[in-house]
Amino acid sequence: MKSFAQISSLFEEKFNRNHFPAEPAKLYQAAQYVLGIGGKRVRPACVLMTNELFAEINEDTFHVAMAVELFHNFTLVHDDIMDKAPIRRGLPTVHEKFGESTAILAGDVLFAQAYDYLMRIKPVFLQPVLRIFTKTAKEVCEGQQLDMDFEQKSDINMDEYVQMITLKTSVLLAASMQLGAILGGAGAGNQDQLYEFGKYLGIAFQVQDDYLDTFGDPQKFGKQIGGDILCNKKTFLWLYAMEVASAGQKDQLLELSKNDDPKKVEKVTAIYKMCEVDAWATSLKKKYLEKALFHLDEVAVQKVYKEELNKIALHLMQRES
Amino acid sequence: MKSFAQISSLFEEKFNRNHFPAEPAKLYQAAQYVLGIGGKRVRPACVLMTNELFAEINEDTFHVAMAVELFHNFTLVHDDIMDKAPIRRGLPTVHEKFGESTAILAGDVLFAQAYDYLMRIKPVFLQPVLRIFTKTAKEVCEGQQLDMDFEQKSDINMDEYVQMITLKTSVLLAASMQLGAILGGAGAGNQDQLYEFGKYLGIAFQVQDDYLDTFGDPQKFGKQIGGDILCNKKTFLWLYAMEVASAGQKDQLLELSKNDDPKKVEKVTAIYKMCEVDAWATSLKKKYLEKALFHLDEVAVQKVYKEELNKIALHLMQRES
Numbered sequence: 001m002k003s004f005a006q007i008s009s010l011f012e013e014k015f016n017r018n019h020f021p022a023e024p025a026k027l028y029q030a031a032q033y034v035l036g037i038g039g040k041r042v043r044p045a046c047v048l049m050t051n052e053l054f055a056e057i058n059e060d061t062f063h064v065a066m067a068v069e070l071f072h073n074f075t076l077v078h079d080d081i082m083d084k085a086p087i088r089r090g091l092p093t094v095h096e097k098f099g100e101s102t103a104i105l106a107g108d109v110l111f112a113q114a115y116d117y118l119m120r121i122k123p124v125f126l127q128p129v130l131r132i133f134t135k136t137a138k139e140v141c142e143g144q145q146l147d148m149d150f151e152q153k154s155d156i157n158m159d160e161y162v163q164m165i166t167l168k169t170s171v172l173l174a175a176s177m178q179l180g181a182i183l184g185g186a187g188a189g190n191q192d193q194l195y196e197f198g199k200y201l202g203i204a205f206q207v208q209d210d211y212l213d214t215f216g217d218p219q220k221f222g223k224q225i226g227g228d229i230l231c232n233k234k235t236f237l238w239l240y241a242m243e244v245a246s247a248g249q250k251d252q253l254l255e256l257s258k259n260d261d262p263k264k265v266e267k268v269t270a271i272y273k274m275c276e277v278d279a280w281a282t283s284l285k286k287k288y289l290e291k292a293l294f295h296l297d298e299v300a301v302q303k304v305y306k307e308e309l310n311k312i313a314l315h316l317m318q319r320e321s
Numbered sequence: 322m323k324s325f326a327q328i329s330s331l332f333e334e335k336f337n338r339n340h341f342p343a344e345p346a347k348l349y350q351a352a353q354y355v356l357g358i359g360g361k362r363v364r365p366a367c368v369l370m371t372n373e374l375f376a377e378i379n380e381d382t383f384h385v386a387m388a389v390e391l392f393h394n395f396t397l398v399h400d401d402i403m404d405k406a407p408i409r410r411g412l413p414t415v416h417e418k419f420g421e422s423t424a425i426l427a428g429d430v431l432f433a434q435a436y437d438y439l440m441r442i443k444p445v446f447l448q449p450v451l452r453i454f455t456k457t458a459k460e461v462c463e464g465q466q467l468d469m470d471f472e473q474k475s476d477i478n479m480d481e482y483v484q485m486i487t488l489k490t491s492v493l494l495a496a497s498m499q500l501g502a503i504l505g506g507a508g509a510g511n512q513d514q515l516y517e518f519g520k521y522l523g524i525a526f527q528v529q530d531d532y533l534d535t536f537g538d539p540q541k542f543g544k545q546i547g548g549d550i551l552c553n554k555k556t557f558l559w560l561y562a563m564e565v566a567s568a569g570q571k572d573q574l575l576e577l578s579k580n581d582d583p584k585k586v587e588k589v590t591a592i593y594k595m596c597e598v599d600a601w602a603t604s605l606k607k608k609y610l611e612k613a614l615f616h617l618d619e620v621a622v623q624k625v626y627k628e629e630l631n632k633i634a635l636h637l638m639q640r641e642s
Contacts, residue, residue: 027466078429082422101403101469104425105462108399111432112458119451126447130440137433141426145348148422 001052001305004312007045014062015044015069019113030098030106031113034073037089042316043173044069047180049309050194053301054184060121064129064179067114071133072172074110075140077103082148111137121183128182136175143168150234158239162203170202189300196295201313204288208317210235211281214269220320226265232257236284237277244275289317322373322626325633328366335383336365336390340434351419351427352434355394358410363637364494365390368501370630371515374622375505381442385450385500388435392454393493395431396461398424403469432458442504449503457496464489471555479560483524491523510621517616522634525609529638531556532602535590541641547586553578557605558598565596610638 002010019035020028044065051061079085080093081103087093095103118129146164150156177198181191212221213228214237228235241253249271256264272278292313296306323331340356341349365386372382400406401414402424408414416424439450467485471477498519502512533542534549535558549556562574570592577585593599613634617627 024463024466024470026470027463078425082425102466104399104403105466107429108432109459109462111429112455112462115436115451115455116459119448119455123444123448126451127440127444130436130447134433134436134440138430138437141430141433142345142348145345145423145426149345149347 001308002049003308004045004049004315007048007052008041010057011041011044011048011062011065015041015066019066019070020109026098026102027105027109030094030102031109033097034077034094034106034110035070037091039072039089041069042312043072043176045312046173046176046198047183049312050177050180050186051184052180053194053299053305053309054181054186054190058183060125061180061183063117063120064183065176067117067133068172068176068179070110070114070117071137074107074114075144075172077107077110079144081107082144125183129179132175132178132182136171139167139171143171156234156239158236158243161234161236161239165203165206166199169206170199173202173205174198193295193298197292197299197309197313200288200292200295201316204285204292205316207236207281207285207288208319210237211278211285212320214272215278215281217320222321226269229265229268237272237281240280240284241272241275241277244280245271249275285317289313322629323370324629325366325370325636328369328373328629329362331378332362332365332369332383332386336362336387340387340391341430347419347423348426348430351415351423352430354418355398355409355415355427355431356391358412360393360410362390363633364393364497366633367494367497367519367630368504370633371498371501371507372505373501374515374620374626374630375502375507375511379504381446382501382504384438384441385504386497388438388454389493389497389500391431391435391438392458395428395435396465396493398428398431400465402428403465446504450500453496453499453503457492460488460492464492477555477560479557479564482555482557482560486524486527487520490527491520494523494526495519514616514619518613518620518630518634521609521613521616522637525606525613526637528557528602528606528609529640531558532599532606533641535593536599536602538641543642547590550586550589558593558602561601561605562593562596562598565598565601566592570596606638610634 015035018028018032020031022028047065047068048057048061051057076088077094080088081095081100085093086096093103094106098106114133118133119126121129143164143166146160147168150161150164174195175198177194178191181194186194210228213223213235214226216225218225224230227233228237238253242250245253253268253271256268261267293310296309296313299306336356339349339353341352343349368386368389369378369382372378397409398415401409402416402421406414407417414424415427419427435454439454440447442450464485464487467481468489471482471485495516496519498515499512502515507515531549534544534556535547537546539546545551549558559574563571566574574589574592577589582588614631617630617634620627
């Protein structure tokens with residue numbers, strides 16, 4: 001079994017090229033640009049890794065891995081427009097660089113190009129792969145809509161937040177795991193276990209994301225610490241604090257979320273610490289990671305084959321940026 | 322063979338229902354809303370009609386026809402955002418009614434739902450259908466980008482305009498014809514002839530569109546006459562006028578395109594008439610219609626079966642709105 005690093009470099013070899021024709025130049029430069037911004041390519045690596053649990057990696061696996069990565073980038077482009085985000089990974093977002101109209105279209109062609117790769121796989125796999133991919137695509141849109149809805153709502157509970165996060169970010173990781181398994185010839189039971197593994201790993205990943213945004217090491221985090229607090233994002237941390245804080249602390253948090261106190265990040269973080277939000281988030285992450293690993297454990301292949309997936313799960317949880 | 326009216330009502334029976342789940346309400350209400358704005362459903366009708374040239378209409382044909390109509394509506398939603406259009410068929414556009422972010426997402430789920438219908442067809446047809454559909458989807462995005470590029474360019478020639486129109490509007494009609502043929506079991510030759518029939522018919526349709534916008538009967542047209550002139554759109558009429566007008570007329574046209582003369586529509590139309598743009602447009606439409614009908618004629622099925630497609634072509638050309 002190949003390590004995550006080996007798998008990633010295999011994928012990059014195939015993926016690092018222009019996926020589009022030359023003309024119309026503006027459209028395809030915009031689509032290619034977002035792919036160049038990079039990222040860890042975690043999802044396509046998972047397609048390849050779960051495939052390798054059951055069979056040799058082949059051309060079909062790469063096609064599906066590329067489709068997943070193109071789809072992920074399509075969602076980034078459209079989400080950045082909706083969030084009016086000017087910067088991604090230190091570079092201007094597509095709509096900042098190419099204008100909003102071209103960014104909408106560039107997202108659209110990335111989505112279409114994902115299907116272009118999918119349709120190349122062996123006919124026997126085509127229908128099941130399309131079914132999962134398309135279901136997941138709709139779910140990710142639903143998650144983004146819920147995220148926008150939640151910005152306008154004050155009374156979101158933890159279950160609703162987990163549901164939103166699952167749709168917005170976890171199902172694509174889950175689907176990546178399942179798609180690799182399908183292409184490897186895995187049965188329905190193993191496919192489901194790998195889907196659940198990816199789903200819970202995705203949620204744990206998001207808990208970690210929320211945690212690092214407030215409690216990360218500024219030297220290692222790479223972004224400004226406290227970004228979520230500054231823009232009043234409802235995160236795992238915020239929702240838990242609102243559950244356990246005293247009436248006075250709650251009033252303070254709500255007050256801080258309504259104004260632009262120059263010490264807002266410090267003050268909110270201090271209340272979080274008094275409420276032990278940091279310890280709670282760490283234990284929540286651990287809970288979801290354990291759920292994920294339980295499902296990986298249930299996959300009916302020899303333990304030794306699953307070690308790399310186990311490692312990548314632990315690695316993703318220990319990241320500091 | 323069924324008439325266009327019969328085919329349309331068959332299609333509406335299947336299509337007039339909610340294509341989406343209830344939640345998230347805002348997202349799916351937006352996606353369903355644009356479908357309710359209506360339209361002539363010309364493209365799905367063509368899928369059904371070319372299918373009937375070769376075989377009985379069946380469930381697969383309806384799936385593909387629905388996919389084509391959903392895709393068409395996806396492009397309307399995103400194009401309306403890019404064009405900042407407030408009204409479509411007398412009703413507020415999706416972004417006007419639901420906000421721009423939800424409109425972007427609603428377009429995305431319409432696109433995904435198109436693939437949801439496509440993936441249900443018999444495996445033997447899946448790969449060829451996906452190939453044409455996805456190629457066409459990318460071409461339509463290219464056409465929209467070219468259309469936006471042309472707004473910023475002053476030196477567009479007629480060939481470039483025809484190329485843009487072909488991508489932006491004709492290839493979807495062409496693909497609809499071909500997809501129906503594929504599902505009917507037609508061979509590659511007949512598929513190609515029907516594709517060309519749809520392509521030239523689409524161009525003729527656009528010439529008619531441009532003509533009616535300036536020379537249509539205000540009582541019948543349904544929109545304000547002169548809309549293209551008011552917003553300085555480069556149309557077939559404008560490009561031809563710029564080719565044949567005298568130096569003085571050209572200066573006048575360019576001057577009028579730069580200001581907001583209250584008599585702009587009257588003045589531009591008068592120059593068009595002096596240049597005989599109206600007669601030229603009528604003959605150009607006829608030329609493309611003849612090209613279209615030539616390819617229909619080449620389709621190797623008995624003439625009597627092709628009569629309804631012939632009729633719909635003539636009908637589309639005689640419309641006054």
